[in-house]
Amino acid sequence: MPSFIKAINSQVGRKIMTGITGIGLMLFLIGHIVGNLTIFGAPEAFNIYTKTLEDLGPLLYVIEAGLAFFFLYHTILGVSIWWNRRKARPEGYKKYQTKGGPSHQSLASKSMVYTGIIILVFLVIHIWTFKFGDTEMVKLASGEMARDLRALVIEKFTDPLYAFGYTFVLSLLILHLSHGFWSAFTSLSMKSKEASKKVQMGAYGFAIVIMLAFIFIPLYIYFTGGSCDAALISCN
Amino acid sequence: MSKDMTIHLKYWKQAGPDVPGHFEEYTLDTVNEHMSFLEMLDVLNEELQLKGKEPVEFDYDCREGICGSCNLVINGQAHGPKAEVACCQLHMRNYKDGDKITIEPPRAAAFPIIKDLVVDRSAFDRIIEVGGYVSVKTGSAQEANALPVEKEKSDEAFEYAACIGCGACVAACPNASASLFTGAKLAHLNKFPQGEVERSNRAVAMVDQMKEEGFGDCSNFAECEAVCPKGISISAIAEMRRDYMKALVS
Ligand code: HEM
Ligand code: SF4
Ligand code: FES
Numbered sequence: 001m002p003s004f005i006k007a008i009n010s011q012v013g014r015k016i017m018t019g020i021t022g023i024g025l026m027l028f029l030i031g032h033i034v035g036n037l038t039i040f041g042a043p044e045a046f047n048i049y050t051k052t053l054e055d056l057g058p059l060l061y062v063i064e065a066g067l068a069f070f071f072l073y074h075t076i077l078g079v080s081i082w083w084n085r086r087k088a089r090p091e092g093y094k095k096y097q098t099k100g101g102p103s104h105q106s107l108a109s110k111s112m113v114y115t116g117i118i119i120l121v122f123l124v125i126h127i128w129t130f131k132f133g134d135t136e137m138v139k140l141a142s143g144e145m146a147r148d149l150r151a152l153v154i155e156k157f158t159d160p161l162y163a164f165g166y167t168f169v170l171s172l173l174i175l176h177l178s179h180g181f182w183s184a185f186t187s188l189s190m191k192s193k194e195a196s197k198k199v200q201m202g203a204y205g206f207a208i209v210i211m212l213a214f215i216f217i218p219l220y221i222y223f224t225g226g227s228c229d230a231a232l233i234s235c236n
Numbered sequence: 237m238s239k240d241m242t243i244h245l246k247y248w249k250q251a252g253p254d255v256p257g258h259f260e261e262y263t264l265d266t267v268n269e270h271m272s273f274l275e276m277l278d279v280l281n282e283e284l285q286l287k288g289k290e291p292v293e294f295d296y297d298c299r300e301g302i303c304g305s306c307n308l309v310i311n312g313q314a315h316g317p318k319a320e321v322a323c324c325q326l327h328m329r330n331y332k333d334g335d336k337i338t339i340e341p342p343r344a345a346a347f348p349i350i351k352d353l354v355v356d357r358s359a360f361d362r363i364i365e366v367g368g369y370v371s372v373k374t375g376s377a378q379e380a381n382a383l384p385v386e387k388e389k390s391d392e393a394f395e396y397a398a399c400i401g402c403g404a405c406v407a408a409c410p411n412a413s414a415s416l417f418t419g420a421k422l423a424h425l426n427k428f429p430q431g432e433v434e435r436s437n438r439a440v441a442m443v444d445q446m447k448e449e450g451f452g453d454c455s456n457f458a459e460c461e462a463v464c465p466k467g468i469s470i471s472a473i474a475e476m477r478r479d480y481m482k483a484l485v486s
Contacts, residue, residue: 109455
């Protein structure tokens, strides 16, 4: 029996960990979008949601550290798998083409490392903008004070650079997940052809539905100017 | 009688493992649609020799798709354009008059070029050496029905046992991973009661040896399944991953 360290560094272990971290990150995205959509709820809903998260205190740090670990581990594995190709095939083909059929070589699968790295750069900007962005304090109906993140979000997304920058990066995430969702289950040893077909359909569904939900927010705010007259933005 | 075709060939020439190689070009005017791809190369070599040139080396043995010796990368596809066909069984009727064909050796650090289109695939042998066998007592043969094998399992094992070790999976994989080959060998042996005993050690040893030999990681591109002349499915890789994980808890 190999030691745990040896096992996760084996070619099988690396792939299983890519899958596990990938699924972890997808679960995080589900949580993230559910939270984000409160921006279209009652005027206070979004700020109550963000305050609830901040009030978790030490528990929030633990969650954040876990997430950071998942992102980092996923990135290290993804980049190193990609990097290893050069060593495994120092001299490439003059001519190369996929044979199609059962192959999963596609724009999405071939660009995983590029879409991934862009997502990572985006993540840094994203955290900088919202987690560490300047906000006013507002008084909630409960009397407590909270950061007015809702105002910051609306302000940022009325800026075309943010609104369309977000839309662009999130579209790349659709690409990442349209292969990644299937690939993660395959890494975790999904075997049957029928399951594989269904999971690939699920991958397209998941990637498109979740990312359209994400993309909807900046675009909606941008095109309505974030004004209180917009159907989905209630101010009072 | 079918008309002769003209085929423009471009093939890799390399004098030995550690010297740089290059492409050479040659146009054949007498290609017949009934020829196999390798017979077409025989004609090429005949013409080259008549002209006092060195023939191009390529690997083959059975020429009937069962030995796994041939493994040319043809126009960027391992074994050429047809699914589940080894290049020795590929016929020139798949090409038309005037076609250009580029022929390259399988490219992988673990498969060093011996000469021209011939590569050294002993890395596969070493993966087999560390676990691709079953240990049985020698002596007189056991009664055939002493070890019952379920029909489904023997059928499945047979599918995986069809691997001829050609290395097309490695050649076509963007990462030059040997996962399909190794997975097929593991899945084949682990399905039988005779193989069950060494199951865990076999999985760990063979998976580790792939890395040792310098094959890349698997990225689930599934290109290996598309080029495998025996149609071995990536379910073999799932079997390998399961066996490896089971080894951790056994
Ligand atoms: C929210 C963020 C992300 C999610 C939800 C996500 C999801 C996934 C999933 C589910 C997979 C399939 C795992 C597998 O093949 O087993 C995957 C693969 C991959 N991810 Fe991500 N990912 C994210 C961010 C990133 C980042 C920041 C990088 C940085 C480079 C990255 C690079 C890769 C690469 C290179 C692969 C392919 C691995 C391979 O070739 O085997 N991903 N991702
Ligand atoms: S798995 Fe298929 S492609 Fe790979 S060595 Fe075996 S027969 Fe060849
Ligand atoms: S020469 Fe034997 S399989 Fe092609």
